Amino acid sequence: MKKELLLASALASTMGAAGIAEAASATFSGHTRVGVEGENPDSSDSDTVAEKQLNNFTVSISETTDAGVTIATGFSLTDEGSAESDASGLTLTFTDGSSLQLIEAGSASAAHAVSVPGGGGELGISNTSTNNSAGALTTGASSDKVGFDYATAADAFGIEGFSANVSAAFNSDVSETSGANATVTLENAYAVGVTYVTTAGDSTVTVGAGYHDATNNSQSATKDNAVYHVGATVETGDLTVGAGFMDGDWVAENNQMQGSFASVGAKYVSGDITFNVGATSGDAKDEVLGTTAASAEDSVDVIGASVDYVIASGVTGTVGYRNQDSNDEGASVAATSGSSWYVGATVSF
Amino acid sequence: MNRKLILIFLLPILSFLLTSCNETRGIDTSQLEAQTQGEIIKRSGTTFPGGTQEEHQLALADAENRLKSGGGLLGKKGLSLGEINKSEKTTATIGLPINPYLWKGSLETIDFMPLASVDPFAGIIITDWYANQGAPNERCKINIFIKGYEMKTDNLKVNSFCQSLSNGQWVDIKNNIDNDAKLENAILNKAKKIRLSQS
Numbered sequence: 001m002k003k004e005l006l007l008a009s010a011l012a013s014t015m016g017a018a019g020i021a022e023a024a025s026a027t028f029s030g031h032t033r034v035g036v037e038g039e040n041p042d043s044s045d046s047d048t049v050a051e052k053q054l055n056n057f058t059v060s061i062s063e064t065t066d067a068g069v070t071i072a073t074g075f076s077l078t079d080e081g082s083a084e085s086d087a088s089g090l091t092l093t094f095t096d097g098s099s100l101q102l103i104e105a106g107s108a109s110a111a112h113a114v115s116v117p118g119g120g121g122e123l124g125i126s127n128t129s130t131n132n133s134a135g136a137l138t139t140g141a142s143s144d145k146v147g148f149d150y151a152t153a154a155d156a157f158g159i160e161g162f163s164a165n166v167s168a169a170f171n172s173d174v175s176e177t178s179g180a181n182a183t184v185t186l187e188n189a190y191a192v193g194v195t196y197v198t199t200a201g202d203s204t205v206t207v208g209a210g211y212h213d214a215t216n217n218s219q220s221a222t223k224d225n226a227v228y229h230v231g232a233t234v235e236t237g238d239l240t241v242g243a244g245f246m247d248g249d250w251v252a253e254n255n256q257m258q259g260s261f262a263s264v265g266a267k268y269v270s271g272d273i274t275f276n277v278g279a280t281s282g283d284a285k286d287e288v289l290g291t292t293a294a295s296a297e298d299s300v301d302v303i304g305a306s307v308d309y310v311i312a313s314g315v316t317g318t319v320g321y322r323n324q325d326s327n328d329e330g331a332s333v334a335a336t337s338g339s340s341w342y343v344g345a346t347v348s349f
Numbered sequence: 350m351n352r353k354l355i356l357i358f359l360l361p362i363l364s365f366l367l368t369s370c371n372e373t374r375g376i377d378t379s380q381l382e383a384q385t386q387g388e389i390i391k392r393s394g395t396t397f398p399g400g401t402q403e404e405h406q407l408a409l410a411d412a413e414n415r416l417k418s419g420g421g422l423l424g425k426k427g428l429s430l431g432e433i434n435k436s437e438k439t440t441a442t443i444g445l446p447i448n449p450y451l452w453k454g455s456l457e458t459i460d461f462m463p464l465a466s467v468d469p470f471a472g473i474i475i476t477d478w479y480a481n482q483g484a485p486n487e488r489c490k491i492n493i494f495i496k497g498y499e500m501k502t503d504n505l506k507v508n509s510f511c512q513s514l515s516n517g518q519w520v521d522i523k524n525n526i527d528n529d530a531k532l533e534n535a536i537l538n539k540a541k542k543i544r545l546s547q548s
Binding site for chain 2: 029076106111120145208312315
Protein backbone atom coordinates (compact mmCIF):
# COMPACT_ATOMS: atom_id res chain seq x y z
CA MET A 1 0.00 0.00 0.00
CA LYS A 2 1.29 3.44 -0.82
CA LYS A 3 -0.20 5.05 2.23
CA GLU A 4 1.34 4.05 5.47
CA LEU A 5 -0.87 3.02 8.35
CA LEU A 6 -0.39 5.41 11.22
CA LEU A 7 -1.74 3.85 14.36
CA ALA A 8 -1.51 7.12 16.27
CA SER A 9 -4.69 8.36 14.62
CA ALA A 10 -7.16 9.56 17.25
CA LEU A 11 -10.10 9.22 14.93
CA ALA A 12 -8.98 5.95 13.44
CA SER A 13 -8.29 4.40 16.81
CA THR A 14 -11.59 5.62 18.12
CA MET A 15 -13.21 3.95 15.19
CA GLY A 16 -11.42 0.66 15.75
CA ALA A 17 -9.06 0.89 12.82
CA ALA A 18 -7.78 -2.32 11.33
CA GLY A 19 -4.41 -3.61 12.37
CA ILE A 20 -1.56 -4.06 9.96
CA ALA A 21 -2.46 -6.67 7.39
CA GLU A 22 -0.36 -9.65 6.43
CA ALA A 23 1.39 -7.75 3.71
CA ALA A 24 3.59 -10.21 1.88
CA SER A 25 3.12 -13.49 0.09
CA ALA A 26 5.67 -16.24 0.62
CA THR A 27 6.85 -19.27 -1.27
CA PHE A 28 9.30 -21.99 -0.41
CA SER A 29 11.45 -23.98 -2.75
CA GLY A 30 14.81 -25.66 -2.86
CA HIS A 31 16.66 -28.67 -4.09
CA THR A 32 18.61 -31.66 -2.95
CA ARG A 33 21.45 -33.24 -4.84
CA VAL A 34 22.13 -36.83 -3.91
CA GLY A 35 24.66 -39.13 -5.47
CA VAL A 36 27.83 -41.13 -5.35
CA GLU A 37 31.20 -39.79 -6.41
CA GLY A 38 34.34 -41.78 -7.15
CA GLU A 39 37.85 -40.36 -7.34
CA ASN A 40 41.02 -41.88 -8.70
CA PRO A 41 43.96 -39.54 -8.11
CA ASP A 42 47.15 -40.13 -10.08
CA SER A 43 49.05 -40.56 -6.81
CA SER A 44 47.09 -43.63 -5.76
CA ASP A 45 46.21 -46.98 -7.31
CA SER A 46 43.09 -47.30 -5.21
CA ASP A 47 39.85 -45.46 -5.85
CA THR A 48 37.78 -43.70 -3.24
CA VAL A 49 33.99 -43.63 -3.29
CA ALA A 50 31.87 -41.28 -1.21
CA GLU A 51 28.32 -40.09 -0.98
CA LYS A 52 27.29 -36.57 -1.97
CA GLN A 53 24.28 -35.06 -0.23
CA LEU A 54 23.77 -31.36 -0.78
CA ASN A 55 20.58 -29.66 0.34
CA ASN A 56 19.07 -26.21 0.07
CA PHE A 57 15.83 -24.73 1.31
CA THR A 58 14.77 -21.23 0.35
CA VAL A 59 11.93 -19.05 1.56
CA SER A 60 11.05 -16.17 -0.75
CA ILE A 61 8.85 -13.30 0.33
CA SER A 62 7.46 -10.72 -2.05
CA GLU A 63 4.75 -8.16 -2.44
CA THR A 64 3.65 -5.82 -5.21
CA THR A 65 2.67 -2.26 -4.42
CA ASP A 66 -0.22 -0.37 -5.96
CA ALA A 67 2.30 1.26 -8.27
CA GLY A 68 3.34 -2.15 -9.60
CA VAL A 69 6.77 -2.33 -7.92
CA THR A 70 7.56 -5.78 -6.60
CA ILE A 71 9.56 -5.92 -3.39
CA ALA A 72 11.20 -9.27 -2.72
CA THR A 73 13.43 -10.72 -0.05
CA GLY A 74 14.02 -14.09 1.57
CA PHE A 75 16.57 -16.44 3.00
CA SER A 76 18.00 -19.86 2.37
CA LEU A 77 19.18 -22.67 4.59
CA THR A 78 22.07 -24.51 3.07
CA ASP A 79 23.74 -27.77 3.93
CA GLU A 80 26.52 -28.11 1.42
CA GLY A 81 29.16 -29.60 3.65
CA SER A 82 28.90 -26.80 6.18
CA ALA A 83 25.53 -25.59 7.37
CA GLU A 84 24.74 -22.03 6.49
CA SER A 85 21.85 -19.64 6.60
CA ASP A 86 21.85 -16.77 4.19
CA ALA A 87 19.56 -13.83 3.56
CA SER A 88 18.92 -12.35 0.13
CA GLY A 89 18.71 -8.64 0.82
CA LEU A 90 16.02 -6.73 -1.01
CA THR A 91 15.12 -6.75 -4.68
CA LEU A 92 12.83 -4.14 -6.21
CA THR A 93 11.41 -4.99 -9.64
CA PHE A 94 9.88 -2.09 -11.48
CA THR A 95 7.03 -2.06 -13.93
CA ASP A 96 9.33 -1.58 -16.93
CA GLY A 97 11.21 -4.78 -16.10
CA SER A 98 14.27 -3.14 -14.58
CA SER A 99 15.31 -4.16 -11.08
CA LEU A 100 17.37 -2.92 -8.17
CA GLN A 101 19.06 -5.26 -5.73
CA LEU A 102 19.98 -3.83 -2.38
CA ILE A 103 22.31 -5.08 0.35
CA GLU A 104 23.11 -8.52 -1.15
CA ALA A 105 23.91 -6.84 -4.42
CA GLY A 106 26.66 -9.10 -5.72
CA SER A 107 28.43 -8.13 -8.91
CA ALA A 108 26.94 -6.71 -12.08
CA SER A 109 29.73 -8.46 -13.93
CA ALA A 110 28.82 -11.98 -12.79
CA ALA A 111 25.22 -11.79 -14.01
CA HIS A 112 26.45 -11.27 -17.56
CA ALA A 113 28.94 -14.15 -17.67
CA VAL A 114 27.81 -16.54 -20.38
CA SER A 115 26.82 -20.02 -19.33
CA VAL A 116 29.34 -22.20 -21.14
CA PRO A 117 28.17 -25.82 -21.38
CA GLY A 118 30.28 -28.42 -19.63
CA GLY A 119 30.20 -31.72 -17.84
CA GLY A 120 27.92 -31.64 -14.80
CA GLY A 121 27.62 -33.51 -11.55
CA GLU A 122 29.10 -33.13 -8.09
CA LEU A 123 32.53 -34.41 -8.98
CA GLY A 124 36.16 -33.38 -9.09
CA ILE A 125 39.26 -33.88 -6.99
CA SER A 126 39.76 -31.02 -4.55
CA ASN A 127 42.77 -28.86 -5.20
CA THR A 128 45.39 -28.03 -2.63
CA SER A 129 44.81 -24.76 -0.82
CA THR A 130 48.02 -23.38 -2.32
CA ASN A 131 46.69 -23.77 -5.86
CA ASN A 132 45.05 -20.42 -6.52
CA SER A 133 44.19 -20.88 -10.18
CA ALA A 134 41.18 -19.07 -11.58
CA GLY A 135 38.25 -21.47 -11.48
CA ALA A 136 35.40 -19.67 -13.22
CA LEU A 137 34.52 -16.80 -15.51
CA THR A 138 33.39 -14.93 -12.40
CA THR A 139 36.67 -15.34 -10.51
CA GLY A 140 37.61 -12.17 -8.67
CA ALA A 141 34.12 -10.66 -8.91
CA SER A 142 33.70 -10.40 -5.15
CA SER A 143 32.43 -7.47 -3.14
CA ASP A 144 31.18 -6.38 0.24
CA LYS A 145 27.47 -7.00 0.77
CA VAL A 146 26.54 -3.37 1.40
CA GLY A 147 25.71 -2.09 -2.04
CA PHE A 148 23.35 -2.13 -4.98
CA ASP A 149 23.02 -3.77 -8.37
CA TYR A 150 20.79 -2.13 -10.97
CA ALA A 151 19.66 -4.17 -13.95
CA THR A 152 18.11 -2.50 -16.95
CA ALA A 153 15.03 -3.87 -18.63
CA ALA A 154 15.38 -5.82 -21.86
CA ASP A 155 16.16 -3.77 -24.98
CA ALA A 156 17.90 -1.15 -22.86
CA PHE A 157 18.65 2.28 -24.32
CA GLY A 158 16.43 1.45 -27.27
CA ILE A 159 18.80 -1.26 -28.49
CA GLU A 160 17.02 -4.51 -29.24
CA GLY A 161 18.57 -7.46 -27.45
CA PHE A 162 20.76 -5.33 -25.21
CA SER A 163 20.74 -5.31 -21.40
CA ALA A 164 23.16 -4.11 -18.77
CA ASN A 165 23.85 -4.11 -15.06
CA VAL A 166 25.82 -1.71 -12.92
CA SER A 167 26.71 -2.38 -9.29
CA ALA A 168 28.63 -0.82 -6.46
CA ALA A 169 29.46 -1.93 -2.94
CA PHE A 170 30.89 0.22 -0.20
CA ASN A 171 33.13 -0.81 2.66
CA SER A 172 35.61 2.02 3.03
CA ASP A 173 35.94 2.09 6.80
CA VAL A 174 37.88 -1.15 7.19
CA SER A 175 41.07 -0.89 9.23
CA GLU A 176 44.18 -1.24 7.14
CA THR A 177 46.34 -4.33 7.57
CA SER A 178 49.81 -5.27 6.50
CA GLY A 179 52.05 -8.30 6.40
CA ALA A 180 51.87 -11.76 4.92
CA ASN A 181 49.49 -13.28 7.46
CA ALA A 182 46.76 -10.66 7.34
CA THR A 183 43.60 -11.76 5.57
CA VAL A 184 42.47 -9.28 2.97
CA THR A 185 39.10 -7.54 3.23
CA LEU A 186 37.56 -5.98 0.15
CA GLU A 187 36.61 -2.33 0.37
CA ASN A 188 34.78 -0.46 -2.39
CA ALA A 189 33.80 -2.41 -5.49
CA TYR A 190 32.33 -1.33 -8.80
CA ALA A 191 31.18 -3.50 -11.67
CA VAL A 192 29.43 -3.32 -15.00
CA GLY A 193 28.09 -6.09 -17.21
CA VAL A 194 26.45 -6.15 -20.61
CA THR A 195 24.61 -8.75 -22.65
CA TYR A 196 23.66 -8.68 -26.28
CA VAL A 197 21.46 -11.35 -27.80
CA THR A 198 20.82 -11.54 -31.50
CA THR A 199 20.21 -13.99 -34.29
CA ALA A 200 22.45 -15.32 -37.04
CA GLY A 201 20.49 -17.40 -39.49
CA ASP A 202 18.67 -20.05 -37.45
CA SER A 203 20.93 -19.52 -34.44
CA THR A 204 20.56 -17.41 -31.35
CA VAL A 205 23.81 -15.73 -30.40
CA THR A 206 24.47 -14.44 -26.91
CA VAL A 207 27.45 -12.26 -26.11
CA GLY A 208 28.15 -11.37 -22.48
CA ALA A 209 30.91 -9.30 -20.93
CA GLY A 210 31.70 -7.71 -17.63
CA TYR A 211 34.29 -5.81 -15.67
CA HIS A 212 34.73 -5.81 -11.89
CA ASP A 213 37.02 -3.60 -9.84
CA ALA A 214 37.53 -3.68 -6.07
CA THR A 215 40.01 -2.17 -3.65
CA ASN A 216 41.20 -3.86 -0.47
CA ASN A 217 42.54 -2.93 2.96
CA SER A 218 45.99 -4.51 2.73
CA GLN A 219 48.95 -2.17 2.66
CA SER A 220 51.12 -5.08 1.54
CA ALA A 221 49.04 -5.93 -1.51
CA THR A 222 50.31 -4.51 -4.78
CA LYS A 223 47.17 -5.53 -6.66
CA ASP A 224 43.49 -4.67 -6.39
CA ASN A 225 40.71 -6.78 -7.89
CA ALA A 226 40.47 -5.89 -11.57
CA VAL A 227 38.97 -8.69 -13.63
CA TYR A 228 37.03 -8.89 -16.85
CA HIS A 229 35.28 -11.66 -18.74
CA VAL A 230 33.87 -11.99 -22.20
CA GLY A 231 32.11 -14.91 -23.81
CA ALA A 232 29.61 -16.06 -26.36
CA THR A 233 27.20 -18.90 -26.94
CA VAL A 234 25.48 -20.03 -30.12
CA GLU A 235 22.26 -22.01 -29.88
CA THR A 236 21.09 -23.79 -32.99
CA GLY A 237 18.10 -25.97 -32.46
CA ASP A 238 19.03 -28.56 -29.84
CA LEU A 239 22.75 -27.82 -30.00
CA THR A 240 24.45 -25.13 -27.93
CA VAL A 241 28.13 -24.31 -28.07
CA GLY A 242 29.90 -21.68 -26.02
CA ALA A 243 33.22 -20.21 -25.04
CA GLY A 244 34.31 -17.75 -22.40
CA PHE A 245 37.47 -16.07 -21.22
CA MET A 246 38.38 -14.28 -18.02
CA ASP A 247 41.57 -12.43 -17.10
CA GLY A 248 42.78 -10.11 -14.38
CA ASP A 249 44.09 -9.57 -10.86
CA TRP A 250 42.36 -10.48 -7.63
CA VAL A 251 43.02 -11.07 -3.95
CA ALA A 252 41.81 -13.77 -1.58
CA GLU A 253 42.76 -14.73 1.96
CA ASN A 254 46.36 -13.51 2.22
CA ASN A 255 47.26 -13.96 -1.44
CA GLN A 256 47.16 -11.86 -4.55
CA MET A 257 46.82 -13.44 -7.94
CA GLN A 258 47.18 -12.64 -11.60
CA GLY A 259 45.63 -15.19 -13.86
CA SER A 260 43.12 -16.21 -16.46
CA PHE A 261 40.44 -18.77 -17.16
CA ALA A 262 39.09 -20.16 -20.41
CA SER A 263 36.13 -22.43 -20.97
CA VAL A 264 34.67 -24.11 -24.05
CA GLY A 265 31.86 -26.60 -24.27
CA ALA A 266 28.81 -27.93 -26.00
CA LYS A 267 25.51 -29.55 -25.12
CA TYR A 268 22.94 -31.39 -27.17
CA VAL A 269 19.38 -31.98 -26.07
CA SER A 270 17.60 -35.05 -27.36
CA GLY A 271 14.19 -35.34 -25.77
CA ASP A 272 14.67 -35.93 -22.06
CA ILE A 273 18.39 -36.53 -22.43
CA THR A 274 21.06 -33.82 -22.47
CA PHE A 275 24.63 -34.59 -23.49
CA ASN A 276 27.26 -32.20 -22.13
CA VAL A 277 30.95 -31.93 -22.86
CA GLY A 278 33.41 -29.21 -21.95
CA ALA A 279 36.95 -28.22 -21.14
CA THR A 280 38.32 -25.52 -18.89
CA SER A 281 41.77 -24.16 -18.23
CA GLY A 282 42.59 -21.89 -15.32
CA ASP A 283 45.88 -20.49 -14.15
CA ALA A 284 47.35 -17.90 -11.81
CA LYS A 285 50.61 -16.53 -10.55
CA ASP A 286 49.98 -16.30 -6.85
CA GLU A 287 51.96 -14.41 -4.26
CA VAL A 288 51.63 -14.26 -0.52
CA LEU A 289 51.08 -10.61 0.31
CA GLY A 290 54.31 -8.78 0.90
CA THR A 291 56.53 -11.43 -0.64
CA THR A 292 58.34 -11.57 -3.95
CA ALA A 293 56.33 -13.08 -6.77
CA ALA A 294 57.20 -16.57 -7.93
CA SER A 295 57.68 -16.99 -11.63
CA ALA A 296 55.93 -20.35 -11.85
CA GLU A 297 52.18 -20.66 -12.33
CA ASP A 298 49.45 -22.64 -10.67
CA SER A 299 47.07 -24.26 -13.13
CA VAL A 300 44.12 -26.61 -13.39
CA ASP A 301 43.02 -28.11 -16.71
CA VAL A 302 39.78 -30.05 -16.82
CA ILE A 303 37.99 -32.12 -19.44
CA GLY A 304 34.57 -33.45 -18.55
CA ALA A 305 31.41 -34.95 -19.93
CA SER A 306 28.02 -35.83 -18.52
CA VAL A 307 24.59 -37.10 -19.49
CA ASP A 308 21.46 -35.72 -17.82
CA TYR A 309 18.15 -37.53 -17.95
CA VAL A 310 14.93 -35.80 -16.93
CA ILE A 311 13.07 -38.33 -14.80
CA ALA A 312 10.16 -36.09 -13.82
CA SER A 313 9.37 -32.42 -13.43
CA GLY A 314 12.13 -31.13 -11.19
CA VAL A 315 14.02 -34.43 -11.08
CA THR A 316 17.14 -34.99 -13.17
CA GLY A 317 19.50 -37.94 -13.07
CA THR A 318 23.15 -37.28 -13.94
CA VAL A 319 26.09 -39.46 -14.90
CA GLY A 320 29.36 -37.59 -15.21
CA TYR A 321 33.08 -38.10 -15.75
CA ARG A 322 35.95 -35.66 -15.34
CA ASN A 323 39.71 -35.72 -15.80
CA GLN A 324 41.93 -33.00 -14.44
CA ASP A 325 45.61 -32.01 -14.37
CA SER A 326 46.74 -29.83 -11.51
CA ASN A 327 50.00 -27.91 -11.19
CA ASP A 328 51.18 -25.94 -8.18
CA GLU A 329 54.00 -23.44 -8.71
CA GLY A 330 54.71 -25.06 -12.06
CA ALA A 331 55.05 -28.60 -10.68
CA SER A 332 52.51 -31.34 -11.37
CA VAL A 333 50.62 -32.46 -8.28
CA ALA A 334 49.65 -36.11 -8.63
CA ALA A 335 47.43 -36.09 -5.54
CA THR A 336 45.12 -33.51 -7.08
CA SER A 337 45.28 -34.78 -10.65
CA GLY A 338 43.34 -37.71 -11.98
CA SER A 339 39.82 -38.77 -12.81
CA SER A 340 36.49 -38.73 -11.04
CA TRP A 341 32.96 -39.89 -11.77
CA TYR A 342 29.49 -39.20 -10.44
CA VAL A 343 26.10 -40.87 -10.48
CA GLY A 344 23.29 -39.02 -8.82
CA ALA A 345 20.10 -37.01 -9.02
CA THR A 346 18.99 -33.45 -8.48
CA VAL A 347 15.51 -32.91 -7.11
CA SER A 348 14.13 -29.36 -7.19
CA PHE A 349 10.91 -28.46 -5.40
CA MET B 350 46.04 0.62 -15.07
CA ASN B 351 46.51 0.24 -18.83
CA ARG B 352 44.32 -2.85 -18.77
CA LYS B 353 41.58 -0.94 -16.97
CA LEU B 354 41.68 1.86 -19.49
CA ILE B 355 41.56 -0.58 -22.37
CA LEU B 356 38.58 -2.31 -20.84
CA ILE B 357 36.72 0.88 -20.11
CA PHE B 358 36.95 1.71 -23.81
CA LEU B 359 36.56 -1.86 -24.99
CA LEU B 360 33.13 -2.49 -23.51
CA PRO B 361 31.36 0.46 -25.14
CA ILE B 362 33.15 -0.19 -28.43
CA LEU B 363 32.12 -3.84 -28.33
CA SER B 364 28.55 -2.83 -27.60
CA PHE B 365 28.61 -0.33 -30.44
CA LEU B 366 29.97 -2.84 -32.93
CA LEU B 367 27.38 -5.40 -31.96
CA THR B 368 24.64 -2.84 -32.20
CA SER B 369 25.84 -1.80 -35.64
CA CYS B 370 25.62 -5.41 -36.75
CA ASN B 371 22.21 -5.76 -35.17
CA GLU B 372 20.34 -8.48 -37.03
CA THR B 373 17.47 -8.46 -34.61
CA ARG B 374 15.80 -5.37 -36.04
CA GLY B 375 12.26 -6.32 -36.82
CA ILE B 376 12.53 -9.47 -34.70
CA ASP B 377 10.74 -9.85 -31.40
CA THR B 378 13.82 -10.06 -29.17
CA SER B 379 11.66 -11.01 -26.23
CA GLN B 380 11.51 -14.47 -27.83
CA LEU B 381 15.31 -14.79 -27.74
CA GLU B 382 16.72 -16.50 -24.67
CA ALA B 383 20.07 -15.05 -23.65
CA GLN B 384 22.46 -17.69 -22.29
CA THR B 385 24.08 -15.54 -19.63
CA GLN B 386 24.07 -16.78 -16.05
CA GLY B 387 21.89 -13.92 -14.83
CA GLU B 388 19.25 -14.48 -17.51
CA ILE B 389 19.20 -18.23 -16.89
CA ILE B 390 18.63 -17.64 -13.18
CA LYS B 391 15.90 -15.09 -13.91
CA ARG B 392 14.19 -17.27 -16.51
CA SER B 393 14.12 -20.39 -14.35
CA GLY B 394 12.08 -18.85 -11.55
CA THR B 395 14.52 -20.09 -8.92
CA THR B 396 14.23 -18.20 -5.65
CA PHE B 397 17.74 -18.96 -4.51
CA PRO B 398 19.43 -15.76 -3.36
CA GLY B 399 22.47 -14.51 -5.23
CA GLY B 400 25.14 -12.30 -3.73
CA THR B 401 28.43 -14.07 -3.18
CA GLN B 402 30.09 -16.15 -5.88
CA GLU B 403 29.15 -19.36 -4.08
CA GLU B 404 25.51 -18.32 -3.83
CA HIS B 405 25.54 -17.28 -7.47
CA GLN B 406 26.82 -20.71 -8.55
CA LEU B 407 24.26 -22.41 -6.32
CA ALA B 408 21.43 -20.39 -7.83
CA LEU B 409 22.74 -21.19 -11.31
CA ALA B 410 22.84 -24.94 -10.58
CA ASP B 411 19.26 -24.86 -9.31
CA ALA B 412 18.16 -22.73 -12.25
CA GLU B 413 19.66 -25.06 -14.84
CA ASN B 414 17.95 -28.07 -13.30
CA ARG B 415 14.60 -26.26 -13.28
CA LEU B 416 14.93 -25.22 -16.91
CA LYS B 417 16.06 -28.70 -17.91
CA SER B 418 13.27 -30.51 -16.11
CA GLY B 419 10.45 -28.01 -16.61
CA GLY B 420 10.41 -26.55 -13.11
CA GLY B 421 10.29 -28.13 -9.69
CA LEU B 422 8.14 -30.77 -8.04
CA LEU B 423 5.93 -28.03 -6.61
CA GLY B 424 5.77 -25.84 -9.69
CA LYS B 425 8.07 -23.41 -11.41
CA LYS B 426 8.48 -21.09 -8.45
CA GLY B 427 8.00 -23.45 -5.55
CA LEU B 428 4.97 -23.65 -3.32
CA SER B 429 3.18 -20.48 -2.33
CA LEU B 430 2.32 -20.62 1.34
CA GLY B 431 -0.93 -18.81 0.57
CA GLU B 432 -1.99 -21.67 -1.70
CA ILE B 433 -1.98 -24.18 1.14
CA ASN B 434 -5.23 -22.85 2.52
CA LYS B 435 -6.63 -21.81 -0.82
CA SER B 436 -10.32 -22.51 -1.04
CA GLU B 437 -13.15 -21.70 -3.35
CA LYS B 438 -14.19 -18.75 -1.22
CA THR B 439 -14.70 -15.69 -3.38
CA THR B 440 -16.18 -12.30 -2.92
CA ALA B 441 -19.38 -11.64 -4.80
CA THR B 442 -18.47 -9.17 -7.52
CA ILE B 443 -21.29 -9.62 -10.00
CA GLY B 444 -22.67 -6.25 -10.99
CA LEU B 445 -20.32 -4.26 -8.77
CA PRO B 446 -18.28 -1.73 -10.73
CA ILE B 447 -16.15 -1.06 -7.64
CA ASN B 448 -13.54 -3.07 -5.81
CA PRO B 449 -15.35 -5.54 -3.54
CA TYR B 450 -12.50 -5.65 -0.99
CA LEU B 451 -12.46 -1.88 -0.59
CA TRP B 452 -16.23 -1.97 -0.25
CA LYS B 453 -16.25 -4.66 2.41
CA GLY B 454 -13.23 -3.13 4.11
CA SER B 455 -14.98 0.23 4.31
CA LEU B 456 -18.15 -1.21 5.79
CA GLU B 457 -16.25 -3.29 8.35
CA THR B 458 -14.02 -0.40 9.38
CA ILE B 459 -16.96 1.86 10.19
CA ASP B 460 -19.42 -0.82 11.27
CA PHE B 461 -19.99 0.89 14.65
CA MET B 462 -21.34 4.03 12.98
CA PRO B 463 -24.94 4.48 11.86
CA LEU B 464 -25.30 4.62 8.10
CA ALA B 465 -27.31 7.33 6.41
CA SER B 466 -26.88 6.30 2.80
CA VAL B 467 -25.22 3.41 0.96
CA ASP B 468 -24.93 2.89 -2.80
CA PRO B 469 -22.76 -0.09 -3.84
CA PHE B 470 -23.11 0.69 -7.54
CA ALA B 471 -21.90 4.26 -7.17
CA GLY B 472 -19.40 3.25 -4.46
CA ILE B 473 -20.73 5.76 -1.92
CA ILE B 474 -21.04 5.27 1.84
CA ILE B 475 -22.35 8.18 3.94
CA THR B 476 -22.64 7.77 7.68
CA ASP B 477 -24.92 9.58 10.05
CA TRP B 478 -23.55 11.75 12.85
CA TYR B 479 -21.68 9.75 15.45
CA ALA B 480 -20.48 10.89 18.88
CA ASN B 481 -18.02 8.95 20.98
CA GLN B 482 -19.00 8.41 24.62
CA GLY B 483 -15.59 9.69 25.65
CA ALA B 484 -16.11 12.98 23.84
CA PRO B 485 -19.87 13.75 23.86
CA ASN B 486 -19.28 17.34 22.80
CA GLU B 487 -17.87 16.28 19.45
CA ARG B 488 -19.53 14.40 16.59
CA CYS B 489 -18.39 13.31 13.18
CA LYS B 490 -19.78 11.88 9.99
CA ILE B 491 -17.89 10.28 7.15
CA ASN B 492 -18.27 10.12 3.38
CA ILE B 493 -16.46 7.26 1.64
CA PHE B 494 -16.10 7.10 -2.14
CA ILE B 495 -14.84 3.99 -3.93
CA LYS B 496 -14.10 5.05 -7.45
CA GLY B 497 -13.00 1.98 -9.38
CA TYR B 498 -12.55 -1.76 -9.61
CA GLU B 499 -8.82 -1.95 -8.95
CA MET B 500 -7.66 -2.25 -5.38
CA LYS B 501 -5.47 0.80 -5.17
CA THR B 502 -5.32 3.89 -3.04
CA ASP B 503 -6.39 6.17 -5.87
CA ASN B 504 -9.74 4.42 -5.91
CA LEU B 505 -10.51 5.28 -2.30
CA LYS B 506 -11.41 8.69 -0.91
CA VAL B 507 -12.54 9.46 2.62
CA ASN B 508 -13.90 12.81 3.80
CA SER B 509 -14.74 13.32 7.45
CA PHE B 510 -16.79 16.17 8.86
CA CYS B 511 -16.76 16.99 12.55
CA GLN B 512 -18.62 19.45 14.74
CA SER B 513 -18.23 20.57 18.35
CA LEU B 514 -20.96 21.60 20.76
CA SER B 515 -20.68 25.25 21.70
CA ASN B 516 -23.40 27.05 23.70
CA GLY B 517 -25.93 24.42 22.69
CA GLN B 518 -25.11 24.81 19.01
CA TRP B 519 -23.14 22.35 16.79
CA VAL B 520 -20.33 24.28 15.15
CA ASP B 521 -18.26 22.95 12.25
CA ILE B 522 -14.63 22.13 12.98
CA LYS B 523 -11.95 22.58 10.33
CA ASN B 524 -11.51 19.40 8.34
CA ASN B 525 -8.52 17.32 9.45
CA ILE B 526 -6.89 15.91 6.31
CA ASP B 527 -4.56 13.71 8.36
CA ASN B 528 -7.50 11.92 9.93
CA ASP B 529 -8.95 11.28 6.49
CA ALA B 530 -5.67 9.72 5.34
CA LYS B 531 -5.50 7.60 8.47
CA LEU B 532 -9.00 6.33 7.85
CA GLU B 533 -8.09 5.50 4.26
CA ASN B 534 -5.13 3.53 5.53
CA ALA B 535 -7.31 1.67 7.99
CA ILE B 536 -9.74 0.74 5.21
CA LEU B 537 -6.94 -0.27 2.83
CA ASN B 538 -5.43 -2.56 5.43
CA LYS B 539 -8.78 -4.07 6.27
CA ALA B 540 -9.42 -4.62 2.54
CA LYS B 541 -6.05 -6.21 2.12
CA LYS B 542 -6.62 -8.53 5.02
CA ILE B 543 -9.93 -9.61 3.49
CA ARG B 544 -8.31 -10.23 0.14
CA LEU B 545 -5.51 -12.27 1.70
CA SER B 546 -7.96 -14.34 3.70
CA GLN B 547 -9.82 -15.22 0.50
CA SER B 548 -6.89 -15.77 -1.86
